[in-house]
Amino acid sequence: MSDQELVAYSTEGDVAVxxxxxxxxxxxxxxxxxxxxxGVAKAAxxxxxxxxxxxxxxxxxxxxxxxxxxxxITSGQKEPDIGFNEILNDVESCDKPVxxxxxxxxxxxxxxxxxxxxxxxxxxxxxxxxxEVKLGIIPGAGGTQRLPxxxGVAKAAxxxxxxxxxxxxxxxxxxxxxKLVDGDLLEGAIEFARExxxxxxxxxxxxxxxxxxxxxxxxxxMLQGIRQECAKRARGMxxxxxxxxxxxxxxxxxxxxxxxxxxxIFKECLFSDESKAMIHVFFGERTVAKVPGIGKETPRLEIKxxxxxxxxxxxxxxxxxxxxxxxPVLLKETxxxxxxxxxAIIRKNYESTVAKGKLTEEKMEQRMSLIKPTTSYDxxxxxxxxxxxxFENMALKKQVFGEIDEIAKDDCILASNTSTLDIDEIAAxxxxxASVIGHxxxxxxxxxxxxxxxxxxxxxxxxxxxxxxxxxxxxKTGVLVGxxxxxxxxxxxxxxxxxxxxxxxxxxxxxxxxxVMYDWGMAMGPLAVADLAGIDVGIRVHQENVDQIPDGYRxxxxxxxxxxxxxxxxxxxxxxxxxxxxxxxxDPEINQLVIDTAREAGIEQREIGDQExxxxxxxxLVNEGAKLLEEGIALRSVDIDMIYIMGYGxxxxxxxxxxxxxxxxxxxxxxxxxxxxxxxxxxxxPAPLLKQLAESDATFTQYDxxxxx
Ligand code: 3H9
Numbered sequence: 100m101s102d103q104e105l106v107a108y109s110t111e112g113d114v115a116v117x118x119x120x121x122x123x124x125x126x127x128x129x130x131x132x133x134x135x136x137x138g139v140a141k142a143a144x145x146x147x148x149x150x151x152x153x154x155x156x157x158x159x160x161x162x163x164x165x166x167x168x169x170x171x172i173t174s175g176q177k178e179p180d181i182g183f184n185e186i187l188n189d190v191e192s193c194d195k196p197v198x199x200x201x202x203x204x205x206x207x208x209x210x211x212x213x214x215x216x217x218x219x220x221x222x223x224x225x226x227x228x229x230x231e232v233k234l235g236i237i238p239g240a241g242g243t244q245r246l247p248x249x250x251g252v253a254k255a256a257x258x259x260x261x262x263x264x265x266x267x268x269x270x271x272x273x274x275x276x277x278k279l280v281d282g283d284l285l286e287g288a289i290e291f292a293r294e295x296x297x298x299x300x301x302x303x304x305x306x307x308x309x310x311x312x313x314x315x316x317x318x319x320x321m322l323q324g325i326r327q328e329c330a331k332r333a334r335g336m337x338x339x340x341x342x343x344x345x346x347x348x349x350x351x352x353x354x355x356x357x358x359x360x361x362x363x364i365f366k367e368c369l370f371s372d373e374s375k376a377m378i379h380v381f382f383g384e385r386t387v388a389k390v391p392g393i394g395k396e397t398p399r400l401e402i403k404x405x406x407x408x409x410x411x412x413x414x415x416x417x418x419x420x421x422x423x424x425x426x427p428v429l430l431k432e433t434x435x436x437x438x439x440x441x442x443a444i445i446r447k448n449y450e451s452t453v454a455k456g457k458l459t460e461e462k463m464e465q466r467m468s469l470i471k472p473t474t475s476y477d478x479x480x481x482x483x484x485x486x487x488x489x490f491e492n493m494a495l496k497k498q499v500f501g502e503i504d505e506i507a508k509d510d511c512i513l514a515s516n517t518s519t520l521d522i523d524e525i526a527a528x529x530x531x532x533a534s535v536i537g538h539x540x541x542x543x544x545x546x547x548x549x550x551x552x553x554x555x556x557x558x559x560x561x562x563x564x565x566x567x568x569x570x571x572x573x574x575k576t577g578v579l580v581g582x583x584x585x586x587x588x589x590x591x592x593x594x595x596x597x598x599x600x601x602x603x604x605x606x607x608x609x610x611x612x613x614x615v616m617y618d619w620g621m622a623m624g625p626l627a628v629a630d631l632a633g634i635d636v637g638i639r640v641h642q643e644n645v646d647q648i649p650d651g652y653r654x655x656x657x658x659x660x661x662x663x664x665x666x667x668x669x670x671x672x673x674x675x676x677x678x679x680x681x682x683x684x685x686d687p688e689i690n691q692l693v694i695d696t697a698r699e700a701g702i703e704q705r706e707i708g709d710q711e712x713x714x715x716x717x718x719x720l721v722n723e724g725a726k727l728l729e730e731g732i733a734l735r736s737v738d739i740d741m742i743y744i745m746g747y748g749x750x751x752x753x754x755x756x757x758x759x760x761x762x763x764x765x766x767x768x769x770x771x772x773x774x775x776x777x778x779x780x781x782x783x784x785p786a787p788l789l790k791q792l793a794e795s796d797a798t799f800t801q802y803d804x805x806x807x808x
């Protein structure tokens with residue numbers, strides 16, 4: 100495609116119209132900025148033209164710089180492009196009014212382009228924003244310098260540091276947009292452009308605006324608040340603070356100097372590990388939706404009626420997801436008492452959302468009315484999907500699947516919410532294994548954004564495709580995985596938990612292990628997480644699968660003792676910690692129990708440093724992840740990363756366990772796995788894939804790309 104076609108030049112009487120045509124989202128790929136500059140220059144040189152309108156072709160204005168180009172820069176394949184700033188400065192210098200006409204979204208470099216235009220008009224449902232922070236960077240083409248000149252320092256800092264989308268009305272009220280156009284956007288923009296030209300005044304250039312920064316003392320105080328909020332919300336991340344730093348420079352420096360400083364910070368951020376991780380996550384979120392062999396042509400089933408079996412914590416949460424998506428759902432329990440309890444918890448959950456002002460009472464009632472509690476299978480014959488969410492026990496699950504096989508209609512999807520058990524064995528309890536699939540939700544199921552979709556060996560493509568679409572419809576991310584004990588998430592998690600417990604048996608304290616992992620960015624430390632998930636859940640899963648553990652392998656000892664003591668974690672008020680409400684408090688009794696247990700088992704206790712804790716917890720995840728990749732249980736390393744970020748509180752700014760390993764360097768990771776293997780053997784046997792990639796100086800990301808070819 101030629102540059103000319105990327106930005107089409109046309110005229111409407113005395114107004115030049117530049118239409119950007121770079122589908123799907125009009126990213127500023129090479130050629131687009133140049134096309135805008137050339138179009139503006141052409142209009143400027145034409146005496147018959149009085150004004151210019153810049154508009155996006157297709158569904159949106161401009162979604163920003165082409166994010167794919169960033170990887171080329173950081174890997175040294177391409178020079179950082181500083182030419183974009185010059186182009187925008189040229190656009191802003193034009194003597195004829197240039198009007199950005201915004202529909203869809205004007206994001207990142209898209210908003211920066213719009214702000215370099217002299218005026219902005221937008222349709223009422225348009226949105227603008229500087230989401231660069233979500234990529235671990237700051238706006239690099241004047242966003243941090245022009246935005247405060249339009250809407251004030253405090254607001255600009257908040258927009259840049261949060262990366263949130265700003266609705267058109269708010270953009271209008273805060274001065275980012277000049278006018279909302281109700282009818283046809285292009286017509287409205289042309290009319291507005293003509294009005295500006297008719298004033299005869301030179302166009303208003305954002306860089307010259309000086310009177311909107313706000314009161315210095317006031318915005319300084321607000322910036323402090325924004326920084327504190329970022330430190331909490333984006334713990335461990337640099338980019339939010341760097342966004343505030345850059346915006347704060349706007350009132351202090353002349354515009355061109357501000358741009359230079361912004362470029363310095365932008366480059367610093369772009370080359371950071373944080374940015375590599377966040378860009379990986381951006382593409383990862385989109386990649387996981389793509390399943391090789393399943394395309395648009397794969398037939399889907401329509402899901403108009405759902406049914407859930409089991410009204411416990413998981414079943415109730417799953418039913419809420421369907422109700423939230425407007426899909427009627429039957430919720431079955433064996434006894435009235437349990438059913439009533441489950442429904443009461445659902446109502447309580449909704450009520451707390453209403454109390455926070457995030458849901459209206461009316462919507463709550465609507466959703467409650469979509470959930471139909473029952474103790475029988477009546478109505479199940481009409482369900483398009485039945486989700487089993489009973490106790491994690493194979494015999495029970497097989498019994499349930501045998502029952503639903505008798506009553507479900509022919510094309511009904513039979514999904515199990517099992518978190519560890521063999522989907523093929525469950526499917527074998529039915530006469531239709533092609534309809535059986537795992538839908539592993541994460542607790543609390545109404546909140547956590549992940550569903551591990553487990554493909555059995557006979558699951559049909561239609562059932563997989565429908566499940567992936569359904570996940571999206573339920574506003575979740577579905578990640579397709581293969582069938583094995585614990586699938587991807589829990590099989591890795593077992594290794595992680597095991598190392599955390601081994602570490603304390605060898606002398607680290609519970610608090611120390613948790614602190615190291617929390618400080619590294621995990622939402623919670625491994626032992627605090629075990630308390631949240633339930634010590635009983637972990638032990639029961641372990642008991643169910645104990646025959647999977649090779650003979651003579653070391654197993655963790657203290658967890659079983661906590662279970663025997665009835666210390667199941669938060670739900671019983673005590674586990675690894677004691678709980679005051681939901682606040683964990685160290686328990687000297689358990690610290691002593693660990694020491695006594697280690698002594699009885701002949702495990703020597705020693706000083707253990709932060710680095711060993713981090714390595715053993717993280718690399719045990721990575722090593723198992725590499726095995727899952729090799730076995731084909733995980734489709735790509737990025738799928739593992741998304742599962743960990745969305746389901747296990749892994750910090751997005753580390754990119755997920757596999758990306759974190761890539762960033763550290765697989766050679767280093769492999770060396771340390773070998774070191775622990777020399778020391779402990781057994782669980783530390785290095786994954787052959789890790790060895791192979793480390794020895795060929797490759798990364799998991801490269802492995803993904805290689806396999807996608
Ligand atoms: C920036 O601008 C830096 C500046 O300061 C300049 C510095 C010099 N680049 O999300 P979707 C792809 S940083 C490349 O499914 P939706 C996306 O991968 C940028 N590709 O659609 C997907 O590809 P595929 C700041 C991009 O309708 C396809 O387009 N801007 C880009 O659900 C469709 O995307 C942002 O961070 C891009 N910028 O949502 C905005 N954007 O089909 C990032 C999208 O192969 N974009 N793609 O998987 C978004 O937030 C959403 O895409 C958007 C549309 C809301 C626009």
